[in-house]
Amino acid sequence: xxxxxxxxxxxxRRKLFGEPxxxxxxxxxxxxxxxxxxxxxxxxxxxxxGQLEQAFSMRGLSAVALLINSPGGSPVQSALILKRIRxxxxxxxxxxxxxxxxxxxxxxxxxxxxxxxxxxxxxxxVGSIGVVSSGFxxxxxxxxxxxxxxxxxxxxSKAMLDAFQDEKEEDVERLKEIQGEIHEHFKSLVRDxxxxxxxxLRGKLFSGEVFTGQEAVKLGLIDDIGEVRTVLRDRFGxxxxxxxxxxxxxxxxxxxxxxxxxxxxxxxxxxxxxxISAVEERLFWHKFGL
Numbered sequence: 001x002x003x004x005x006x007x008x009x010x011x012x013r014r015k016l017f018g019e020p021x022x023x024x025x026x027x028x029x030x031x032x033x034x035x036x037x038x039x040x041x042x043x044x045x046x047x048x049x050g051q052l053e054q055a056f057s058m059r060g061l062s063a064v065a066l067l068i069n070s071p072g073g074s075p076v077q078s079a080l081i082l083k084r085i086r087x088x089x090x091x092x093x094x095x096x097x098x099x100x101x102x103x104x105x106x107x108x109x110x111x112x113x114x115x116x117x118x119x120x121x122x123x124x125x126v127g128s129i130g131v132v133s134s135g136f137x138x139x140x141x142x143x144x145x146x147x148x149x150x151x152x153x154x155x156x157s158k159a160m161l162d163a164f165q166d167e168k169e170e171d172v173e174r175l176k177e178i179q180g181e182i183h184e185h186f187k188s189l190v191r192d193x194x195x196x197x198x199x200x201l202r203g204k205l206f207s208g209e210v211f212t213g214q215e216a217v218k219l220g221l222i223d224d225i226g227e228v229r230t231v232l233r234d235r236f237g238x239x240x241x242x243x244x245x246x247x248x249x250x251x252x253x254x255x256x257x258x259x260x261x262x263x264x265x266x267x268x269x270x271x272x273x274x275x276i277s278a279v280e281e282r283l284f285w286h287k288f289g290l
Contacts, residue, residue: 020060021241022062022237022240022241023058023060023061023240023243024061024062024064024065024232024236024240024242024243025054025055025058025061025063025064025065025243025245026055026064026065026067026228026242026243026245027048027051027052027066028067028069028244029043029048029067029068029069029081029111030043030067030068030069030070031043031069032070032071033070033073033074033081033107033108034073034074034077035076035077043070043073043077043081043111044074044077044081045077045080045081045084048081049084051245052084052085052088053088054245055245056089056091056092056094057092058243061092062094062095062236063094063095063097063232063235063236064089064094064095064096065096065097065098065099065242066096066097066098066099066112066114067101067228068098068099068100068101068104068108068112069100069101069102069103069104069108070103070104070105070111071103071105071106072105072107072108072109072128073106074107075107075110075131075182075186077107078106078108078110078111079110079185079189081111082110082111082113082114085111085114086114089114095116095117096114096115097115097116097117097118097119097228097231097232097235098111098112098113098115098117098118098119099118099119099226099227100112100118100119100120100124100126100213100216100222101120101121101124102125103124103125103126104118104120104124104126105126105128106128106129106130106132109126109127109128109129110186110189112222113189113193113194117223117224118222119223119224119225119226119227119231120216120217120222120225120226121213121225121227122213122214122225123212123213124212124213124216125210125211125212126210126211126213126215126216126222127205127209127210127216127221128208128209128210129183129186129187129205129206129207129208130186130206130207130208131179131180131182131183131186132208157171157174190205190221194221197220197223198219198221199219199220200218200219200220204219205221229242
């Protein structure tokens, strides 16, 4: 009954005032994908859930636009964000347009799969459909320093690939099995979302290789070259309203530098960890020349 009244009122409103101006909610998905606010520019399900809810809850919505600039990161957080986008799109019956900016690679490309259509710049870096793990071995270093490693575990695989022990072939094989399962899930998401639009050889598409926006169009990884304003105006008209959904602002005390002494001391204590995180974040972007 309520829906019928809303429909009736909507028809009369359009007769009196004309068709409403098209409105598109714009959500920025920028940064390395990781849980827990680990990086300065950090993407996680917890960090973006509120923005996504707000975007899809706007009244009179014509579409949601995703602006993506991410070199990837956690496959779990990437998949969670993708699922939330698609669940909201289905629930609200709203189309989603994704726009790759500098890079939409690995988990960043997984986010782009949230779009019913994907656009990019000619020079955008797209793809990297694969899984990577990295680390260091310190066994020789601690032997040279005269350090004795003491490690006690319950469970023969609990210390698998420990950085201070010799690498074991069976541990490497197990890691590859895990990577293979994650890779298969990633590939299934690409096949499900892109379907018959994929034009390249599967071995090339799913090799972990990256492509420019122009190449990605030819391979079917994205639909076309285009930036958000031009595409939305072509699609919905010159008068389309683009509403940017912003992250929550910090509290006034933080903006004025009035944080407590305990908070300040905590920041000082976290400086070494913050430096390591900054270097790690920089490496994510650096491998794509950014």
